[in-house]
Amino acid sequence: MQAFNTTNDQSKTSTFPAIADSFFSWLLVIGLIVGWWALSRNISDLVMPGPLTVGKSLAEMFVDPVFLDDILISTLRVIGSVIISVILGLILALIPARFPLARVIVHERIKPFLNSFPSVGWAILAVIWFGASDFSVMFVQVAILTPFCLVNLAEGLRELDQEILEMGRSFTRNRIRIFIKITIPMLLPYVIAAIRIAYGVCWKIALVSELFGAESGIGVIMLRAQTTANASMVFASCFAIVVIFMAGEKLIINPLAKLAEQK
Amino acid sequence: MENENEAARRLNRRAAHIFTFACLCLWGIYSSLVEAYVMPGPWSVAVRFTEFFSDANFIGHMFWSFFHILVAITASFCVGFMLALLPYYVTVARKAVDRRLTPFLNSFSGIGWTLLAVLWFGINDFTVIFAISMVLIPFAIINIREGLRQLDNEILEMGESFTRSGFKNLMLIIVPSLYPYLFATLRISFGVSWKVALTAELFGGDRGLGYLLNLARQDFDTPLILVVILIIIIFVYSTERFIFNPIQNKLAEHNAGI
Numbered sequence: 001m002q003a004f005n006t007t008n009d010q011s012k013t014s015t016f017p018a019i020a021d022s023f024f025s026w027l028l029v030i031g032l033i034v035g036w037w038a039l040s041r042n043i044s045d046l047v048m049p050g051p052l053t054v055g056k057s058l059a060e061m062f063v064d065p066v067f068l069d070d071i072l073i074s075t076l077r078v079i080g081s082v083i084i085s086v087i088l089g090l091i092l093a094l095i096p097a098r099f100p101l102a103r104v105i106v107h108e109r110i111k112p113f114l115n116s117f118p119s120v121g122w123a124i125l126a127v128i129w130f131g132a133s134d135f136s137v138m139f140v141q142v143a144i145l146t147p148f149c150l151v152n153l154a155e156g157l158r159e160l161d162q163e164i165l166e167m168g169r170s171f172t173r174n175r176i177r178i179f180i181k182i183t184i185p186m187l188l189p190y191v192i193a194a195i196r197i198a199y200g201v202c203w204k205i206a207l208v209s210e211l212f213g214a215e216s217g218i219g220v221i222m223l224r225a226q227t228t229a230n231a232s233m234v235f236a237s238c239f240a241i242v243v244i245f246m247a248g249e250k251l252i253i254n255p256l257a258k259l260a261e262q263k
Numbered sequence: 264m265e266n267e268n269e270a271a272r273r274l275n276r277r278a279a280h281i282f283t284f285a286c287l288c289l290w291g292i293y294s295s296l297v298e299a300y301v302m303p304g305p306w307s308v309a310v311r312f313t314e315f316f317s318d319a320n321f322i323g324h325m326f327w328s329f330f331h332i333l334v335a336i337t338a339s340f341c342v343g344f345m346l347a348l349l350p351y352y353v354t355v356a357r358k359a360v361d362r363r364l365t366p367f368l369n370s371f372s373g374i375g376w377t378l379l380a381v382l383w384f385g386i387n388d389f390t391v392i393f394a395i396s397m398v399l400i401p402f403a404i405i406n407i408r409e410g411l412r413q414l415d416n417e418i419l420e421m422g423e424s425f426t427r428s429g430f431k432n433l434m435l436i437i438v439p440s441l442y443p444y445l446f447a448t449l450r451i452s453f454g455v456s457w458k459v460a461l462t463a464e465l466f467g468g469d470r471g472l473g474y475l476l477n478l479a480r481q482d483f484d485t486p487l488i489l490v491v492i493l494i495i496i497i498f499v500y501s502t503e504r505f506i507f508n509p510i511q512n513k514l515a516e517h518n519a520g521i
Contacts, residue, residue: 021358028359047382100271104279116454116499120461120473121492124480128301128488200370207374208462212480219374226378234382238375245370 049232057236067221074206074217075244077134081141082198088142089149089194097157114147119208127213137217140209141202148201149194156190188260196253203245303486311486312493325494328464328471331388332456335395339452343403351411361408369401373459381467390467391460398459399452406451410444443514450507457495
């Protein structure tokens, strides 16, 4: 049995399969692109634009200043919404910790309500309530993201080491000091997790939130492209989001997580 | 101690009821201050709610949404299951699925799939089902892959020592060990699908609650918008509370028994 396990482990760590994995993964990507190209050759660009057409539209999005503006605005909104909803989630998670009476209110009323509220519902209501503006877009995003943050941060608060908190209390009776010096540092991994999840979800729903209530942003580009039957632009705006999402994860979220780990 | 806990719980519950009541009151007061189309009061929404359930046409839309969701969940579950099993049997596909396909599907937005599906297939039920399924597939892959990663090697080995039939091992050992993960997949899929279904039906459907929402939006029929949202909240919440939670507790008990 020991022998079986070691051979199994070896096959996982040796370099040959790793290269084969990489090779196969790129083969899949190339295969899909070639398949897409072959499929699109016989179909009109209006319905199924080829990879080249979409690539051109994508490049245009990142070069043309008009489109760049839209991308920038969407990105700024996403960042703002993530920050606001993490703070709101933290406040909501802290309320029951401070006032136990509110536990049922937060976890059995507010959380399930926000959690099951459909995102399109927020989008439509926001336009009726606030008109088309940056505020209504961010309102929709914050409304959708807050329950995700709340769930994560409440979990973090539950896992807090009570012994350490007690130690803190034996040193000082200043609650704010305990909160800043002990609770926040111990919560940090959960805050990072909340940011990561909120960031991922936010890009996905950015389009929904921008469809009705925005005058600018990637969602508007996409909707305009759809109404003018410009399929390559629809494709390109989807890919643009994938690209920006991955770039943000690599350039902002991952370094942030590392920074938190060092602390 | 027991009594104290019970008393505290009752107090919490009472506070929550007061909170709900206060929210309804605030809503009522606010709605009387603004135009009815901006914020209809709780009473007019309640009236609309009863009207909704006495109109066969509306109920029909609701059942179409049900149908879209059920088909999409089944389809995405099957596709996700197969895609998750692929790297398990064909190990070279591991990176292709985990690092290329899943992140791609996971970051592609649901609206994107809907708008593309409208261009490809037109406005019909298939478009809606396609869009919902494409959103659900990555959830299924991620969950089932995680389950496969947690499989107990010892038990797998035992299975291999009993039979060389891969299919038998799959059905009798792998799939039963995956039950908690398959269940989690269904649970997540159900919650997400309701929300996605609305978007998909709004842009790509000609029936269903999302379509109704679109009509209501165009007519500024805010009470109907709130009724549709309310129905979704009730469905999502009550399936969580009365179906998924009890099943999960049963599963946990069962596993604890082993």
